[in-house]
Amino acid sequence: MTTRVLVLEDDVALRTSLRLVLEDDGYEVAEAGDAEAALELVGGTDVDVMLVDLMLGGVDGFTFIRRARPLTEAPIVVISARDGVEDIVSALEAGADDYVTKPFDVAEVQARLRALLRRPALAQAASAPGEPQDGAAAAEVCVLDAEEGPLVFDRAAAHLRRGEREIHLTMTEYKLLMVLSENAGRVLSRAALLDHVWDRGFFGDERIVDVHVRRLRKKLEIDPAEPRTLVTVRGLGYRLDTR
């Protein structure tokens, strides 16, 4: 089955050139010049991954991401000329998974698409990174918080449940939780998380980790302002504490 990429970009020339390259890579590409058309495509067909520009005529990219998120968990890569930290953080908080600033090298976008599309196979994930804790990685279902809820992470089904309530995870959140739960009880640095979830370890990108941790906390924690499950270890990184 071919992978479907949705390209939402209002510049016809860039949209076309991206389509040509991605088609050459073997993707099936759907193009949209505005957010409304893109939302229709997301709602009507199966989209595996999206490339989304932020500055669009009419509804902007941030709004599109917020509206598309309930419809699909497909990874969203923002391609934007805006390189301000606040733009990057807002896009990630709205639900994007990755952010590339223009001018970019198309090879970089291709690499990020591949990384995001790589569904972590359980067996593969268990061996990395580091030695898993006994019982935690072996089980496909892992209880994160037995005290309240309970909060259960079903790795095979890629979903999270608190009591009867089903909590939806995006692909990136799922991958992040995967890595954290395999290493429950031990500290993972931002760089390590970046490496395992996004396949790269450049400097400025560590904020991506912070934003996704924040998003994940909203789903894991009773009170995201005072995390008890996904805790910050000052100066080092993050740790998942199962209870």
Place this chain on the structure above:
Amino acid sequence: MIGRPARPGLRSSVTAAFALGALLLSVLLSVGTYVSARQLLLEQRERTALRQAYADAALVRDGLATSGTSVSEALGAVAPPAGASMYVHRRGQWYSSSLDQPGEALTAVVRPTVDGGSAGLGWTGRTDPHAVVVGIPLPSVDAQYFEVSVADELDATLRTLALALAVCAVLTTLAGAALGRAASGRVLSPLREVTGAATDIAAGDLGRRLADTDDPDLSTLVASFNQMVDALHERIERDARFAADVSHELRTPLTTLTTSLALLQRARDLGPPSQRAVELMADELTRFRRALEDLLALGRLESGIDEADLVVTEVDELLRHALATSSSPDLLRDTPGTGPGTSVRVDRPQMVRALVNLVRNAELHGGGLADVRAVAEGDHVDIVVRDRGPGVPPTERERIFERFARAGGTKTGTGSGLGLSIVAETVHRHGGKVWCASADGGGAEFVVRLPLSDTGEVPP
């Protein structure tokens, strides 16, 4: 050119004018005071002398009227006041109470009047100091009485007065000068503030303004100055915005070009000339992209560093990242680290970019990277990047940090010409400095000096 003597400053001129004014005024007053006081004292002295002479003349006349009394005896019977000499002229003979001066010469000034039969008063310069001469005819005893009083008291008084007035004049002049200096200082103090503000603004502090004042004489100056700085600020921002806007607008088309080129590069059915053309396009687009990224980076730097982006980072970590993207990441193994704890507070992506630029500069223009090291000393750390090139001539060492400047003025065609100015801008924004020196054993040495962060601070 022949040097002209330096024009006196405004403050010196005002001070001199005040001093001169005070001097003229005090001289005028002093002279007036002296002249009128002298006049008054002289008249007083003359009156006293006249009164005394009449009294003494009456005694001498009474003595002479007594028969058998000689002139000398008559004179001897009278006690003249201190400093006064008495003379009697009788029948062609001169008699005197003192033997200092001949009476004839001393009394010459009043003799004609006395000869005429009336009392006379005059001054003679034959004594030192001058003396007042009073002559009184004594017809009843056929004699003339003269009294010569040396005015030494008057002279001393006048001398003291003159001295006092001169001292006053000098003091007034000095006071005038001091007043002038103070007044000009007061007048010039707003100007000093303007100068300070202008200096700050020239040094890059465009937020500096003059404080509002309710002084009607100064409010116009303050308002105009602040308006001028506002206009200047706006202008600079507009220029910077223009460059940023232009760069921003070029992002999407450039991305389209590189994306399309990537497709062309994959094509296998291109002939050799077309392949060569694609290669040329790729090279130029890389250069174009680098220049655009540099312009955008400069634009970001110019808009200032956000305090929130400053993170305490170990110098070794910065070096690792800077060298990771270079063509000689192996160099890292030979780079002596500063060890844990040597940290700087930086905007990490910006500082890494600056260090990457230095490394790239050594690789592209410096004949290859020789070594990179960091030395912590006191409250700062020096990051030294050394290359294998011919070095930078001393005259060029400052210029190479300017925009679009290239060492030796040659265009090598590989860089944007902005790399080192980004380094300089980044380092300055972090409160550090950067310079170029010649390395031992040839080659150029670029040193980035950054203030060390307070130890014990850990990034969250």
